[in-house]
Amino acid sequence: MTLLATHDYTIAPPQNAAVFAPHVNAPAVVAPYAKDEEIYAEEDPTRYVYKVLSGAVRITRILDDGRRHVSAFHLPGEVFGYEPDALHAFSAEAIVDSRIAVVRRAAIDDLVDRSPEAGRAMWSLAVQDMRRMREHMLLLGRKSAAQRVASLLLELSERTGARDTVQAPMSRSDMADYLGLTIETVSRTLSQFERDGLIALPTTRRIVLKNLAALKAMDR
Amino acid sequence: MTLLATHDYTIAPPQNAAVFAPHVNAPAVVAPYAKDEEIYAEEDPTRYVYKVLSGAVRITRILDDGRRHVSAFHLPGEVFGYEPDALHAFSAEAIVDSRIAVVRRAAIDDLVDRSPEAGRAMWSLAVQDMRRMREHMLLLGRKSAAQRVASLLLELSERTGARDTVQAPMSRSDMADYLGLTIETVSRTLSQFERDGLIALPTTRRIVLKNLAALKAMDR
DNA sequence: CGACACATTGAAACACTTCAAAGCGTGTGG
């Protein structure tokens, strides 16, 4: 099921302290993950919490009929993998070759029990995630295809800190499954944006935002 | 903007201790809210945290073009209103006449700072919400109208503990804005379910689940 | 009982999907 054979965090000796959040420094193993490698699977025990150091991660779920849904992307600096139950309800995969800091969940729990600051920091992370999810529900529930794609471009631009050139780590397929669209619709929408002078597409994964104001106006 | 004039929690004297979660007992004011009354608005300061005692609450957001999105319903026993930022990004309204326990956010924060159990309890609430949101994103991103309506019926049945008769507190419009559909599609889908013998509709807000297995099979 | 909001039903329109084919880029082997 999982590929943990190559990532046996319990044995790995070189332990660094990872700063997951202010006041949350826990012993961490830094593990490399290859493009498309699974970090955890649905139904895996939730034994670890992760932080992206480099690369990018997608959180996915497969429906019975094979359709896939991407519920989130995680970029460098972001924490993922803390779920409530004993088992993961979603799976996580590296989108590109990535370096991930891995911490035992128990270590986080201990920290939070001993330090109110740590507790508050983790709380703040959760609550930030919740806001992002609510915004995303709004997108999925009420926005048009053009608005969804514009939102993604703006989100990538903001979260990577890129002023106007976005280097998208994910494929059209990842984008589509995140936006609740098909790859064709994503592609067509990007082409239309290019024709309208809103963006330029020097390569498929590099997107130059030529008219941020218009993209923002189209969103919402 | 807000209707707080009639709900000045800072003055109200009869303070009871509300059990928000295990180990989270904070001084609370119990306030009645009428159907459609606003509990807080977008941009209001996030000074309070709330718990539904009776009735039901919807969390909404209005887009520029007037379209509305309902990101969540909250039923008796559920906590809502803790958002990360200093201002609410969404608004909350009573769906029917409701009784709500209101606690100052600072009181919760103090408790959490002093007691790891309280912190863990609040954490667990947040994480439960997150799971629900992820499931809902899946619904909005990848499910058909019939699947969405079936999901709502099952969700109401589970969350109210009703075995087979669901008393829906919300209108078709609320359902539609929650499911990312129109009221017409919700109505048509319920009618179709009735024709198919999956449910019965003695009144518009009372829904008898006649074939739970089929509804569950249709979902996912 | 009448009025008003809410819900249902029907028909036409439309946005997005599905199915299909062609283009493009990258890596590999001859």
Add this chain to the structure above:
DNA sequence: CCACACGCTTTGAAGTGTTTCAATGTGTCG
């Protein structure tokens, strides 16, 4: 170093589920 092959992306045309527009039905509250 070129040629081919494979995967991903783009583009086109037809199909479909949901929306939109419009009208009728139904329950509830003064």
